[in-house]
Amino acid sequence: MRFAGFDIGSRTLKLVILNENGMIEEKILPNKYNFELQVKDLLPPDSYDYLVGTGYGRHYFDNWENAETISEIKAFAAGVNWYHKGELTILDIGGQDTKAISLDPAGKMKKFAMNDKCAAGTGRFLEIMAGALNLELSEFGNIALTAKRAEKINNMCTVFAESEVISTLSRGALASEVALGIHNSIVERAIGLLNRVGISQSLVFVGGVAKNPALAYLFRQRLDGEVIVPENAQLMGAWGSAIIARKLWRQNNDLSG
Amino acid sequence: MSYHKMWADLGMNLEAHDQLLQVLSDGYQKQFLTQKNRPAGMQYLDFVVSEIHGLRVKELVDAQQAGRKVVGSFCVFVPEELILAVDAISVGLCTGAEVGFELAEQYLPRNTCALVKSSFGFKLAGLCPYMETSDVIVGENTCDGKKKGYEQFKDLVKNLYVMDLPQMKSVAGKELLKAEFIRFAAYLEKLTGKKITAASLKEAIRVVNAKRSAVARLARLRAASPAPISGLDSLLINQIFFNENPERFTENINKLCDELEVRIEKGDGVALKDAPRILVSGCPMAVPNWKIPAIIEQNGAVIVGEELCTGERGARWLTEIKGTTVPELIDALVERYWQIDCAVFTPNEDRLASVKKMVADYQADGVLQYSLQFCQPYTIESGLFEKQLEANGIPVLNIETDYSMEDMGQLATRIEAFIERIKQ
Ligand code: SF4
Ligand code: SF4
Numbered sequence: 001m002r003f004a005g006f007d008i009g010s011r012t013l014k015l016v017i018l019n020e021n022g023m024i025e026e027k028i029l030p031n032k033y034n035f036e037l038q039v040k041d042l043l044p045p046d047s048y049d050y051l052v053g054t055g056y057g058r059h060y061f062d063n064w065e066n067a068e069t070i071s072e073i074k075a076f077a078a079g080v081n082w083y084h085k086g087e088l089t090i091l092d093i094g095g096q097d098t099k100a101i102s103l104d105p106a107g108k109m110k111k112f113a114m115n116d117k118c119a120a121g122t123g124r125f126l127e128i129m130a131g132a133l134n135l136e137l138s139e140f141g142n143i144a145l146t147a148k149r150a151e152k153i154n155n156m157c158t159v160f161a162e163s164e165v166i167s168t169l170s171r172g173a174l175a176s177e178v179a180l181g182i183h184n185s186i187v188e189r190a191i192g193l194l195n196r197v198g199i200s201q202s203l204v205f206v207g208g209v210a211k212n213p214a215l216a217y218l219f220r221q222r223l224d225g226e227v228i229v230p231e232n233a234q235l236m237g238a239w240g241s242a243i244i245a246r247k248l249w250r251q252n253n254d255l256s257g
Numbered sequence: 258m259s260y261h262k263m264w265a266d267l268g269m270n271l272e273a274h275d276q277l278l279q280v281l282s283d284g285y286q287k288q289f290l291t292q293k294n295r296p297a298g299m300q301y302l303d304f305v306v307s308e309i310h311g312l313r314v315k316e317l318v319d320a321q322q323a324g325r326k327v328v329g330s331f332c333v334f335v336p337e338e339l340i341l342a343v344d345a346i347s348v349g350l351c352t353g354a355e356v357g358f359e360l361a362e363q364y365l366p367r368n369t370c371a372l373v374k375s376s377f378g379f380k381l382a383g384l385c386p387y388m389e390t391s392d393v394i395v396g397e398n399t400c401d402g403k404k405k406g407y408e409q410f411k412d413l414v415k416n417l418y419v420m421d422l423p424q425m426k427s428v429a430g431k432e433l434l435k436a437e438f439i440r441f442a443a444y445l446e447k448l449t450g451k452k453i454t455a456a457s458l459k460e461a462i463r464v465v466n467a468k469r470s471a472v473a474r475l476a477r478l479r480a481a482s483p484a485p486i487s488g489l490d491s492l493l494i495n496q497i498f499f500n501e502n503p504e505r506f507t508e509n510i511n512k513l514c515d516e517l518e519v520r521i522e523k524g525d526g527v528a529l530k531d532a533p534r535i536l537v538s539g540c541p542m543a544v545p546n547w548k549i550p551a552i553i554e555q556n557g558a559v560i561v562g563e564e565l566c567t568g569e570r571g572a573r574w575l576t577e578i579k580g581t582t583v584p585e586l587i588d589a590l591v592e593r594y595w596q597i598d599c600a601v602f603t604p605n606e607d608r609l610a611s612v613k614k615m616v617a618d619y620q621a622d623g624v625l626q627y628s629l630q631f632c633q634p635y636t637i638e639s640g641l642f643e644k645q646l647e648a649n650g651i652p653v654l655n656i657e658t659d660y661s662m663e664d665m666g667q668l669a670t671r672i673e674a675f676i677e678r679i680k681q
Contacts, residue, residue, distance in 0.1 A: 073674035109678045
């Protein structure tokens with residue numbers, strides 16, 4: 001049996017395939033904006049028994065056989081709950097949006113909040129800011145961590161923040177200090193969102209942006225409880241979807257849960 | 258039949274208006290006519306919508322030619338009874354679409370709520386036949402966006418009358434409301450040259466009470482499970498409430514309710530029995546703003562009530578016909594309108610009680626609080642209510658949006674997740 005979880009994100013496509021015992025396959029690819037072809041390539045006929053799709057492109061699966069869709073919020077909750085039981089808060093920073101989800105002691109979704117329309121504080125924001133500093137996204141966090149102090153970035157709007165960064169640099173500020181300031185502002189905004197759902201003792205930080213070491217470091221400094229960054233943080237949505245696919249298949253075939 | 262001549266005579270922009278009607282009819286087709294198992298009585302609404310800028314406007318124009326006046330308004334605080342008592346026609350001005358926003362932004366800052374912007378947009382783009390037929394448009398001092406907007410709107414329309422409103426439910430506040438109703442009554446008498454008599458006012462109260470009773474009856478029937486009618490159709494009824502001939506409306510909605518009673522008896526409905534039941538609460542949703550209800554119901558939930566001005570907040574209370582003189586009857590009107598729990602009042606605890614009562618009455622599983630971006634009264638109140646409702650075990654989703662379609666994907670994610678939360 002093969003149970004597929006597919007997360008069609010705005011920047012990346014993520015696939016996890018499970019069997020009865022555990023994971024047998026995982027993939028992360030950039031979304032090339034014609035994801036239909038990419039998805040078809042990754043999921044040839046008969047490649048799965050049951051599929052759950054999530055992510056902003058999830059409705060692409062609406063008419064597929066043996067498939068259904070769930071929101072990213074449910075997918076993340078299921079994925080995180082698989083590894084970490086009990087009451088916790090999830091922060092997902094993805095390419096285009098930021099989500100905060102609180103789970104109750106039984107692992108049920110208690111409350112969630114999402115950022116508004118704009119890209120402020122998301123992966124896209126980070127990418128544009130790295131670009132403004134002429135840095136690779138992969139080194140952005142590490143360089144921020146070398147700074148002794150932070151240059152304050154006041155604008156949250158991506159467009160204004162970009163010009164603020166450029167003018168701060170031209171005033172002679174150090175790139176690393178500006179980088180730290182940018183990371184601080186993302187953390188502040190994320191904490192605002194987290195406060196709307198309540199921050200519990202454990203924060204699980206997932207999504208593509210969780211790979212950034214400076215953000216995890218800053219969250220640990222700012223929050224009282226523990227901050228967990230799972231190894232497969234970016235795959236969590238696909239992972240949760242695959243788990244739900246397996247559960248649904250078992251239910252549909254009258255096997256217990 | 259073509260209404261182009263009528264629209265041209267009203268000074269409307271024909272080309273843009275044709276486009277608007279096309280968008281409206283496409284949107285209606287897609288969102289309303291594709292619904293499953295709709296009650297047959299909705300054909301009346303389908304017809305009204307198809308003629309919303311046609312036959313109904315022609316009725317207004319014909320009435321004007323026969324010497325009657327048309328009074329347009331934006332807010333449920335404007336007493337329709339007084340308008341009917343001078344044999345004038347009351348029409349709600351919709352302001353529910355993103356039209357003419359660039360033009361509106363020549364007068365208003367970008368961060369003005371979509372409702373206010375839309376009122377300017379419709380006027381400046383020449384797209385609303387109701388605005389153009391209105392002999393007077395009644396504005397009211399509610400939120401700042403509206404108040405300050407009217408200062409400029411008055412130069413754009415032929416005749417704007419502004420009614421003042423209190424902000425607190427105090428003794429002085431009530432006196433102000435009463436004084437303003439009396440001033441409005443005198444204004445209407447002057448406008449029409451007709452006297453308000455005890456008989457004409459009593460009859461007007463009867464007509465409006467009957468209309469409100471019909472939508473109240475509809476609201477009660479939606480407590481049934483499975484829901485006998487969709488939230489989208491019910492919202493439409495509450496929107497058309499403001500434009501349609503009141504007696505024809507009442508008659509047809511009561512007929513629809515008869516049909517729904519038979520449905521309920523048979524256990525028939527528009528949603529599954531276990532579909533999550535949602536109460537929608539917040540800013541008014543004016544025609545053709547159907548965005549949020551459409552997403553909710555396309556995702557397997559069903560809306561069982563609207564705590565909106567285009568819903569129960571607008572229609573909930575009846576006027577108790579007390580007294581035999583005009584001043585006594587105006588007092589009765591003041592009593593009725595005084596109960597409206599709009600977020601421009603402070604404090605506004607009654608509204609929270611109304612939301613809780615609706616959740617209980619219609620067995621809602623969760624509340625979606627809808628705020629228009631930049632609307633301070635409702636957005637601020639939604640934060641307060643969220644805490645209090647969640648503390649009572651009622652799941653809440655706060656949505657802040659406008660009339661554009663660019664956030665549809667994000668809204669769908671949130672609403673789907675909210676439905677998943679309720680289902681688990
Ligand atoms: S929300 Fe308040 S101001 Fe707006 S229509 Fe309703 S009562 Fe009037
Ligand atoms: S939606 Fe809010 S801001 Fe807009 S007119 Fe109504 S009360 Fe004012």
